[in-house]
Amino acid sequence: MAIQSTITLNNGTVIPQVGLGVFQTPDGATTVDAVTVALEAGYRHIDTAMIYGNETSVGEGLRRSGVPRGDVFVTTKLWNDDIRAHRGQAAFEESLERLGLDYVDLYLIHWPADGWQQAWDDLQAIYAAGRAKAIGVSNFQRHHLEELLANSDVRPAVDQIESSPQFANQELIDFAHAQGIDVEAWSPLGGTGGNLLSDPRLAAIGAKYGKSPAQVVIRWHIQRGVIVLPKSTHAERIRQNFDVFDFNLTGEDMAAVNAINTGRRNGADPDTFDF
Ligand SMILES: NC(=O)c1ccc[n+]([C@@H]2O[C@H](COP(=O)([O-])OP(=O)(O)OC[C@H]3O[C@@H](n4cnc5c(N)ncnc54)[C@H](OP(=O)(O)O)[C@@H]3O)[C@@H](O)[C@H]2O)c1
Numbered sequence: 001m002a003i004q005s006t007i008t009l010n011n012g013t014v015i016p017q018v019g020l021g022v023f024q025t026p027d028g029a030t031t032v033d034a035v036t037v038a039l040e041a042g043y044r045h046i047d048t049a050m051i052y053g054n055e056t057s058v059g060e061g062l063r064r065s066g067v068p069r070g071d072v073f074v075t076t077k078l079w080n081d082d083i084r085a086h087r088g089q090a091a092f093e094e095s096l097e098r099l100g101l102d103y104v105d106l107y108l109i110h111w112p113a114d115g116w117q118q119a120w121d122d123l124q125a126i127y128a129a130g131r132a133k134a135i136g137v138s139n140f141q142r143h144h145l146e147e148l149l150a151n152s153d154v155r156p157a158v159d160q161i162e163s164s165p166q167f168a169n170q171e172l173i174d175f176a177h178a179q180g181i182d183v184e185a186w187s188p189l190g191g192t193g194g195n196l197l198s199d200p201r202l203a204a205i206g207a208k209y210g211k212s213p214a215q216v217v218i219r220w221h222i223q224r225g226v227i228v229l230p231k232s233t234h235a236e237r238i239r240q241n242f243d244v245f246d247f248n249l250t251g252e253d254m255a256a257v258n259a260i261n262t263g264r265r266n267g268a269d270p271d272t273f274d275f
Pocket of ligand 1: 020048110138191192193197212215230233234240241
């Protein structure tokens with residue numbers, strides 16, 4: 001197996017660049033199996049959230065895999081209702097309890113819901129206590145990041161945002177990178193129910209390397225320097241999505257994937273979300 005790539009976050013924490021996303025992966029056997037298959041395939045990074053309802057099964061998958069806890073990077077997130085209710089620290093403890101862990105590697109504010117400024121104070125306390133090895137945000141636009149940076153000495157390690165060839169979100173990525181904040185791409189394959197992977201341009205590029213459209217897209221994310229969180233519940237796809245460390249897209253092929261950009265989101269807009 002080729003060596004996977006990692007990124008060193010702004011506080012020195014090392015994050016594997018490809019992680020398994022488990023949004024819409026049902027709790028129970030489906031999540032336990034997805035996590036164990038991923039860890040067997042070499043993944044060392046799982047991205048969950050309280051609102052995905054599967055933290056318990058993520059923890060069970062981790063334990064069942066036999067991979068040492070310290071070798072796996074686990075992310076979970078503080079949900080909007082808990083942000084609005086100022087329940088940051090209590091909600092974090094509940095997540096740890098469900099995961100069956102005594103720390104997470106990364107804890108994120110899931111959306112910039114009203115009260116996120118206090119939530120950031122809560123995350124800093126969690127970080128200072130060593131219960132999260134790194135803290136960050138998700139769905140923060142440039143103006144949210146500017147407000148946070150103007151008011152906090154602790155820089156978020158990451159901003160997890162929508163990004164795919166269809167909605168590259170490159171300006172926000174460039175801004176975050178210029179601030180020393182790494183970016184994680186959500187819906188990196190265009191999301192559930194999307195049509196990105198049937199784009200014939202991706203199949204044509206993949207044919208040159210003997211790779212699938214999904215592998216081309218994941219490789220594109222890796223080469224543009226973002227962390228990428230593909231989700232699948234199918235063992236074969238989970239393995240396929242990690243088999244991306246033995247080829248390099250040429251500059252021409254990177255440009256051809258860039259050209260797929262429509263500038264239209266597949267998911268909710270962080271400035272107008274209503275949940
Ligand atoms: N922070 C946030 O607000 C936020 C929002 C959305 C997502 N996320 C994170 O990002 C992760 C990924 O995003 P996402 O779940 O929205 O979508 P995604 O990973 O872009 O796409 C998932 C879809 O692609 C399919 N798929 C996966 N691998 C494939 C392959 N090799 N070939 C063909 N189809 C394939 C999956 O089908 P099957 O499962 O049926 O295989 C599923 O329908 C989430 O799981 C979550 O961890 C975060």
